[in-house]
Amino acid sequence: MRTPPTRPAPIHPLNRAFFARSPRRVARELLGKVLLRDSPGLRLAARIVEVEAYLGENDPAAHASAGNTLRTAVLFGPPGYAYVYFIYGNHYCLNVSCGREGKAGSGVLFRALEPLLGIEEMARARGFPPPSLGDAQMKDLRKLTSGPGRLAQAFGITRARDNGSDLASPHAGLWIGDDGFRPIRIEITPRIGITQATDRPLRYILAGNPFVSGRRTPAKN
DNA sequence: ATATCGATTATCT
């Protein structure tokens, strides 16, 4: 019997110090890392391919610009914790707090992932009927985790379940790991879906990765 | 292929 063609690389959690840096730095460094959800008998894993930095109370586009409120408290706490918010009455989105504790309320928004493990389960969580996965192509897989609301749904992330949870430790089940993957090329663009500070280059993506959110085929230049 | 629009609720003004 041969060994399987690929064995999953060992994954280790990130240090607290990883998150205790500027949101720009954390955003860039998060590209290529892996988001994991461990539950009894099941692991979900997906590579981080698109994130955005939110700079804190002085960033007009950031939730933290409203100050340290009940909603945004996690952003103002220690780094490495999940800030989950509910938007448009429909969707949850995941951030991780960063910077130094109590400082600026900065964070990084997870915008798109590339599914690695537990794809069937992600599809189920997204509400796709079982047969749809058999003929799933790249286009369909993109709909699993390409977008902040989509990836949260695929991972079963809610405010009640995950807000304030420690992403630097596997203990709570939702965490971020390093499997040795290193990005080839990173692109930086303005952030998406905001109405304030729309031209600041704070969106970080793995160049050319098909799971990055947004338009696939630009019409013309 | 791109454009527009409705859903649905926590949060802030």
Add this chain to the structure above:
DNA sequence: GATAATCGATATG
């Protein structure tokens, strides 16, 4: 009372 770090459906070229 208005708005929002979105998504999916529908309409139209």
